[in-house]
Amino acid sequence: DSGVTQTPKHLITATGQRVTLRCSPRSGDLSVYWYQQSLDQGLQFLIQYYNGEERAKGNILERFSAQQFPDLHSELNLSSLELGDSALYFCASSSRDRGLRGTEAFFGQGTRLTVV
Amino acid sequence: AQKITQTQPGMFVQEKEAVTLDCTYDTSDQSYGLFWYKQPSSGEMIFLIYQGSYDEQNATEGRYSLNFQKARKSANLVISASQLGDSAMYFCAMREQYSGAGSYQLTFGKGTKLSVIP
Numbered sequence: 001d002s003g004v005t006q007t008p009k010h011l012i013t014a015t016g017q018r019v020t021l022r023c024s025p026r027s028g029d030l031s032v033y034w035y036q037q038s039l040d041q042g043l044q045f046l047i048q049y050y051n052g053e054e055r056a057k058g059n060i061l062e063r064f065s066a067q068q069f070p071d072l073h074s075e076l077n078l079s080s081l082e083l084g085d086s087a088l089y090f091c092a093s094s095s096r097d098r099g100l101r102g103t104e105a106f107f108g109q110g111t112r113l114t115v116v
Numbered sequence: 117a118q119k120i121t122q123t124q125p126g127m128f129v130q131e132k133e134a135v136t137l138d139c140t141y142d143t144s145d146q147s148y149g150l151f152w153y154k155q156p157s158s159g160e161m162i163f164l165i166y167q168g169s170y171d172e173q174n175a176t177e178g179r180y181s182l183n184f185q186k187a188r189k190s191a192n193l194v195i196s197a198s199q200l201g202d203s204a205m206y207f208c209a210m211r212e213q214y215s216g217a218g219s220y221q222l223t224f225g226k227g228t229k230l231s232v233i234p
Contacts, residue, residue, distance in 0.1 A: 002160070033221055043207065043224035056221055088159060104151060105222060107161035 003027065006091050006108035014116055018079040021111045025072055025093030031055070032074040033094070033105060034066055038087035049074055081115045088112050119143065120208050120225035127230050129198045136183070137193040137228045139208030145169075148212045150191040151222065152182065155205040164206075167191055195230075203232045 003026035013019055025032050034046040036059075045058035049068035060066075063081075068074040078085060089112075092105040121140045129135035141150065152164040167175045167182045175182040183192040195202055206229075209222040 002162075035222075042226045043209075045221040045223070048221055058221060090161060092161075104163045104166055106163065107153075109158075109160045112159070 002106040002108065004091060004093050004106050004108035006089075006111050008111060009109065010112050010114075012114045012116060013081060015081055015083060017081050017115075018077065019081065019113065021076040021078070021089055021091075021113075023074045023076070023091030023093075023108060025074070025091070026095075026106055029093035029095050029106075030072065031094045032068055032072070033092040034060075034074070034076050035090040035092065035107075036087050037090060037110070038084075043090075046076070078113070083115050086113055086115045118225075119223045120210055122208055122225035122228050124228045125226075127228055129195075129230065129232055131200060131232055131234050132197055134194060134196045135198055135230065137195070137206050137208075137230065139191045139193065139225060141189050141191060141208070141210050143189075143210065143212050145212045148210055150182070150184070151209040151211070152180070152191075152193045153207045153209060153224075154202075155207060155227070157204070161207075165193065198232045200232050200234060203230060205229050 005024040007022045030051045033048045037043045046060040047066050048056040052068050063079050066076045088110045090110045091108045094105045119142050148169045150167045154162045165175050165177045165180045165182050167184045174184050179196045181194045205227045207227045208225045211222050
């Protein structure tokens with residue numbers, strides 16, 4: 001158990017809809033990262049939050065947004081869903097900056113989103 | 117150009133044998149980190165091993181070791197004494213010098229599917 005909790009585990013929704021994925025990081029971790037894993041694009045970094053503030057953006061679509069709350073949990077909002085948004089969405093957390101030495105990111109079990 | 121290249125889409129290994137999964141990377145940073153993750157069919161991403169660019173010794177974690185050749189920009193994963201439970205997707209990933217303060221996102225390769233044969 002990585003200590004990172006993602007809900008729900010599975011989500012099936014229709015095109016055009018909006019969904020919210022939730023992530024609770026490991027206790028004490030201030031950084032939350034969102035990744036998307038799809039068959040054609042592989043694992044891609046979407047966005048990072050650090051202690052409530054957006055820190056870095058990757059290949060995140062404008063239809064997607066995220067936020068991190070004062071209790072450090074994070075939500076990824078996906079709107080106007082398309083068939084191509086079907087993927088496994090991972091949340092990862094890591095501890096406060098200690099440089100590049102051994103600060104691995106711990107991944108949640110993922111949310112499998114299916115858009116029909 | 118791809119930052120992380122895993123050239124083996126699939127690999128087979130006999131149980132109890134050793135196997136090497138290849139990974140090459142591309143970065144202009146001097147300080148970076150290399151990771152290997154395992155993804156079983158259940159989907160979770162399991163951290164296996166980490167190598168820092170300034171580490172002089174190759175990293176080892178139990179049956180996992182990382183063959184780090186900095187000049188060749190390769191970071192191959194070696195699994196010794198393969199077990200049936202090692203059957204999974206394996207991803208190589210890199211964390212470069214941050215693009216912004218405190219940002220350490222990972223760039224992943226496309227993965228290698230390892231199948232262990234009894």
